[in-house]
Amino acid sequence: MxxxxxxxxxxxxxxxxxxxxxxxxxxxxxxxxxxxxxxxxxxxxxxxxxxxxxxxxxxxxxxxxxxxxxxxxxxxxxxxxxxxxxxxRETPFGTVRINIPSSIAPFVLKTVMGPLVKQNPGLRLDIVATDELVDIVADGFDCGIRFGERLMQNMIAVRIKPTLRFSVVGSPEYFQGRTPPRVPADLVEHLCIRYRFPSGAIYDWQFEKDGEAVDVEVSGAVTLDSQELMVEAALQGCGLAYVWDNRIASHLASGALIRCLDDWCAPDDGLFLYYPSRRHVSAGLRAVIDMMKK
Known part of the structure; x- marks a missing residue:
């Protein structure tokens, strides 16, 4: 041939x-x-x-x-x-195709991509970041990254870092004349910035405290499909946002955003890299897995 x-x-x-x-x-x-x-x-x-x-x-x-x-x-x-x-060879070669939710990609890959390509000169990373649910087998990915509750069947899952956490935040302008929520049920009295998945489904805010899990169907004037835009809407006083803690550290430090319901926002340590159980684990994929676990 x-x-x-x-x-x-x-x-x-x-x-x-x-x-x-x-x-x-x-x-x-x-x-x-x-x-x-x-x-x-x-x-x-x-x-x-x-x-x-x-x-x-x-x-x-x-x-x-x-x-x-x-x-x-x-x-x-x-x-x-x-x-x-x-x-x-001293290092792996070839392409590893990775699917990852765009909402968490910057935090998960922040300290991974540089070391991977520097330590493995023959390795190529093809990363697709999307919040759309993807069939990694049908779409030709070597692996995907998701939270445990959304893993597909017949997959091998490897717990990876980092541990991520949601926060509920609002601007000082929004809280003027309003009492911050103390328990998740109080959110029905507040304007909330909703997140829409690519499928069209609206995300319910999820909380946990002392073993009690609570899902809240929030409402508000603004619905977005980007966490970055949700942060911007919160900064402009449009309502409360439920976003990854990593996105708002600088705004919390400056006082531009104020956190609430902090004791109900438990860390989510269920982040996994997964791949088909029948798939041969290439040296490139093994290098990605090892780096993600560190």
Whole structure:
């Protein structure tokens, strides 16, 4: 098999995984036209149409589905064979694709990316940060990072650092003439800045104290899909925000934001890196896991 043919097959897998020529191009670091050209060459060489294409969607034909089912395991064996060469190298090489919620990515990866690439010159990190729930197997990720209650089945989960914590905060302007909430039930008397998941669902604020867990469905005039914007809305007096503590340290120190319900905001130590139980753990993924655990 020639190198060009192998590249075409790899491109086919990327398009099949994403159901998108554009996303496959981003993954492979090439122009979308190059992906389209590679697929046309492959289809012309095998004499079979592998994808249905419209202006809005890309889907596999019946032949494409069968080809994918037989090709995917073969490429897995190739990846494993290449990874076995790491035993003869000083450091791992290859690409590790990681999915992580965008709301926590800056805190989790803050002290990880630099040491990983410096200590492993042959290692490449392909990180996708999104708060959308992602199927890491279907979307071709080596691993994902989530909190324990949202882990998928049939996954191996490794507890990682850091320990994160939510805080409820408001501006001095907001608290003028208002009594700060003392228990979660008091939030019904307050304007709260709500968070919307990419799915459209609104996040309920979660609290815990002395073994008692409480979920509160809050209401308010502002709903956002970004914690960064939630902090800005709180700074402008739009209401109370329920955000990661790491995002507001400087605002708490300056007095621009005031914390409340602090004794109900327990640290969440259920942060995990997870990967499919049937997946071969490459040397690159092992290096990522070891760094995340420190």
């Amino acid at each position: 020639q190198g060009g043919e192998l590249a075409e097959l790899s491109t086919f897998l990327a398009v099949a995984r994403h159901r998108s020529f554009k996303k496959a191009a981003v993954e492979r670091g090439v122009a979308a036209s190059a992906v389209s050209h590679a697929i046309r060459n492959l289809e012309g060489r095998v004499g079979v149409r592998l994808f249905h294409r419209t202006t809005r969607s890309v889907s596999l034909t019946e032949a494409g589905e069968r080809f994918l089912s037989e090709l995917h395991p073969a490429f897995g064996q190739i990846e494993q064979a290449l990874d076995s060469l790491n035993a003869y």
